[in-house]
Amino acid sequence: MRITVGRGVGGAIAALALVLPLATAGPAHADPDPEALIRAIATAGVKQHLKKFQEIAQANGGTRAAGTPGYDASRDYVVSRLKKAGYKVTVQPFDFPFFQEKSTAVLERISPSPKTYNPTPPDGSGIGDFATMTYSGAGDVTAAVQAVDVQIPPASEPNSSTSGCEPSDFASFTPGSIALLQRGTCTFQEKAENAQAAGAAGVIIFNEGQEGRTETIQGTLGEPTVRIPVVGASYEVGQELAAAGTTVRLKTDTISETRTTHNVIADSKWGDPNKVVQLGAHLDSVLAGPGINDNGSGSAAILEVAEVLGKIPTRNKLRFSFWSAEELGLLGAEHYVASLSPAELAKIKLYLNFDMIGSPNYAIMIYDGDDSDGVGAPAGPPGSDEIEKLFEKYFKALRQPYQGTDFDGRSDYGPFIEAGVPSGGLFTGAEGIKTPEEQKKYGGTAGIAYDPCYHQACDDLSNINDKALALNTGAIATAAVVYAFSRDLPGPDTRPAMSAARTASVQADAHHGHGIIR
Template identity: 35%
Template sequence: MVFYSGFALCAALTGATALQIPLLSSYYQAPIGHVNETNPLVNSTELQDLISGDRLMVRAKKLYEIAKLGEEEYNHPTRVIGSAGHIGTLSYIYETILQLGEYYTISNQSFPAVSGNVFESRLVIGDGVPKSAAPMGLTPPTKHKEPVHGDLVLVSNDGCQASDFPDSVAGNIAFIKRGVCPFGTKSEHAGRKGAVAAVVYNYEKDPVSGTLGTPSPDHIATFGLSGEDAEPTLKKLEKGQRVDGIAYIDAEVNQILTNNIIAQTTEGDPNNCVMLGAHSDSVTEGPGINDDGSGTISLLEVATQLTKFNVSNCVRFAWWAGEEEGLLGSDYYVASLPEKENKKIRLFMDYDMMASPNFAYQIYNATNALNPNGSEELRDLYIKWYEDQGLNYTFIPFDGRSDYDGFIRNGIPGGGIATGAEGIKTKEEVEQFGGKAGDWYDPCYHQLCDDLGNVNVTAWVVNTKLIAHSVATYAASLKGFPERNLTVASSAYNEETKYHGPKLFA
C-alpha cells in the first residue's frame, strides 16, 4: 500500500533530513475563494455526524506502517524528527490535503531543528541503580561514549550561578537541585567547572523528565532523578559523607531541517482565521500513535469532511514538527508571523493526545485573567459541548505542555482538550470516566508500546467530534467572540509556566 510519494519514500530510505515538498510560503495567505453554491454553510451537527471510528483507525494503521520506516535506523518504529518515519508522516499529511483539491492551499514551512538520540545509558549511585534515572533530552554523551567515574558533589542553591559550583566538582559528578533556571544552564555551569556528568534531582518525589534545550559546547552528559531516589544520597552528602557514582550515556545531537505543514481554506474571511493544530512527530522511543498520531489523524479527518461545507471564516490547520524536542515548530511559526498576520488568527486550538487508553476528558483551564482575551470563551465552548452530550469532564493546568504555549505568549487566545499522558488516574475519575485508578492515563506514554493497541476508539471519536464542533462553530461565525488585540500573556502565566512541551525546562 503506497501512501507517500515516490520522492518522499526515496528520501526516507536514503536518510534525507528534510521533506522536499512544494514551498508556497512560510506564512502564505490564501485569497478569498469562490463559494461553492452546492455546499451548505458548515453545520456542527452535520460535520460531527461524518466522524467515524473506522476511518480514524484506517488512518492509524497507515501511520503505524509509516512509523516502521524508522526501524532501520532506530531498530523500532518511530516518527521522531529527522527519521524516515517522520519524513513519511509529513508526506502522508501533505498528500492527504493535496487530494482534497482546491479547497485548501498548502504551505510547507521548513525550519532548523535539533534532533537527539540516546542509544544507551546507565547511572549507578553508590552500589545501586536508581530506577528513575533518565537522560535529559538533547544530552551529549559521556566522554568518548564510555562510562565516567567520580564522586557526587552537592551543588549549592539551584545551580543557576557559576558560583554555586564548588571547585571540587571538577572530575566528578555534579548533583544539582531542579528549579528556577533551565536544565541546560545547570549543565553548562557543571561543564565549565570540569564535571564529567551531572544529575538534576527533583525537590518533589516525582521523576524529572527534561531537556537541555539549545545545544551548547559546555553541556555535559546529564541525567534527571526523582526526589524519592535522590533523598538517601542527598542526606549522605549533606552530612559530608562520600558517595561515588558511574555515569554512562551513548548519545548524539544533530542539527537538521524539518517542516511544519499548514493547510488553509481558500474560502472564508482571510482576516479572521480559526486555527487548530497537532504535532506530527513522536518521541524517539516509539511510533506515537496516540501521542500525537491521534491528534494528527483527527485534524486530517476533520479537514477532509469539512470540504463538504462552505465556511464564513477561514480555517487554518497546522501539523507541527519538533514538538517533542520543545515545541520547536509551533514556536518557529508564531515567531515568524508579522504583526499583521498575527492579528488575523482569532484563536488557536491545540489537540494533543485524543485517545489515551485510560482516558479522562480533559479541558485546559484557560482563563482570560491569565491568558489572551478569548481563551476562556473557548474553554467554555468545550464545557458546554461535553455537558450537552451528557459527558463528564475535568480541568487540567494550562501550563505550557503543548503547542498552544507560543500562541499564548504572543497574544493569541488559545486552549484545547486532551485525554491524559503520564498522570495518575484517581478513584473519582474512574467514577466519571471508567478505567483503572492508580494507572497512567496513557500507560504507554513516550514508550514503544504507543502503537495501534494504545488508543481508546470511543474517546477518540468523542474528541474528534468535539474538534469538528469547535471548527464548525467558529468557521460559521465569530459573533460574540472577543476581538483580537496584541496584548501578550500575563506575567503570571510566564512566571508559573515551568513546562515547554512535555518536558520541564526548570
C-alpha cells in the first residue's frame, strides 16, 4: 500500500502549533510554511534510500555491518547526499572490537570413545552443546584435555568456582593441551587469557552445574585479546570431558581483531550554534543481514528529512547523526558523546532517536519520556516528557493509535540520556511479540514478533511496512520542523558539567574503543 507522508498532517501541525509555536530564523527570511516543508518529505524519497542500502548490501556479501565494506559504502552514500544538501559533514573515526564467526565450530571427543557434540550455529538459529565465544581466536587443534581447578560435582553455591582465575592455577599445566575451565568468579576473558599465557592450545569453559546454571554458555571475551579457540559448553559436556585420558578436536573459524569505523555527523549551516536539535539513527546492520528495517528505516527517514531541510534557514541548528557499531553495544553514540566537551554537550538541547520505524507487524511506540506507565525504566532527563507529548499530539491529530515504550537502553538514546540530554523518539518493535490488544489497535498478527526477520538475512526491502514507515516519517518530519523553528526548546538546561574524573574516563573510552563484557 502506498501512503503519502504529507496526507493528513495539516491537522497535526495546527495542533502542534498551539504547544510549540513556529518562529522564523530571522527577520531577513520569510516565514516558512511548516505544512509545505513537511509535505515535501515524502516516503518515495525514503524508499529510494532503502533501495540503495539494499543494493549496497547485495554488492557486499549481504551485510552493512560496522567494519565491513557494506558499512563503508553506506557511509559514503550518506556523506555524499548530505554534502549535496549543503551540510557540514564530519566523518568521525573510532576503533572497535570486530568479531565474525565465519563457519560453524567443531568439538569432537576423539578418545576414550568418539563423540561429536552439537554446535550452536553462527547465525544463532539454535543452541547446541557448545558455542563459540565472541572474540574467540581461530584454530583447529587436536590435543589432550586438562581440567584446571574444576568442581565436579558442583559446589553448593553458584558463582563460586575460581577455575582459571589465577595464573597460579596453571602451575602444573602441560603446554599444548586444551584447558577445561569452569564458569565462576572471574570473567571469561581472564580465564582464557590465563590459559593462553600458560600455553594452552584451546579453551573450553563449561557451566557451573547448579540449578539454573547447567545450560550451554553463550558468552563473550569482551575484546580481541585471545588468539586460540575458546568455546562455552554445558555442564554435562564439561563433566564428560573432565574424564581422565580425554582427547578432543576443537576448531573455530573466526575473525577477531580491532577495526576502525565511522560515525557521520552533519550540521546545517543555519541556526543558532548554541541551540542544537540533534536527530540520530544507527546506520550499521548485523553481520547476518542487510538491515533494511534495522536500521535502514530510521537512517533513510532522517536522511530524507535532512535533504529537504538542508537549504531552509532555521532558528536552531539541525544536526543529523548516523551511528556505527550500534549493534555491538551503542559504541558509535557512546564514542560521540564521550568525545564532547561539557560546553559542546550543553549546546545539544534535545536528541531524537529513530531505530526500526517500519516493522512489518508494527506497533506505533513513542519513548516514554515521563514514565507515565510507572513501570520499567525511569523518566528521561527533564524535557523528555515534552518530546513525548509532541509525538502524541501528532498521532492524536491523525487519529492514529499509539503507545509508550521504555527507554530500555537498547538504542542510541542511551548515552544522551546518561549525559542529561532531553531525549525521545519512535520505535515499531523488534523481536518482542505482538499482543491481541495491539492487533486490535494496529492490525497485523498477534502472537508473532513485530519484526519476524529481526537480525536475519530476510531483513530486506520486503521487510518494511509502508504504512508504519509513512506514519513515522511524518512524525519525524513534524518534530524536526517544529524544533528547528521553535523559540522554546524542551526542558531547562539543568545538566551538570561532567566531573573532571568522568571527563577523563569517557575521553579515554572514546579514544580506545571498547567491547561488551558479560
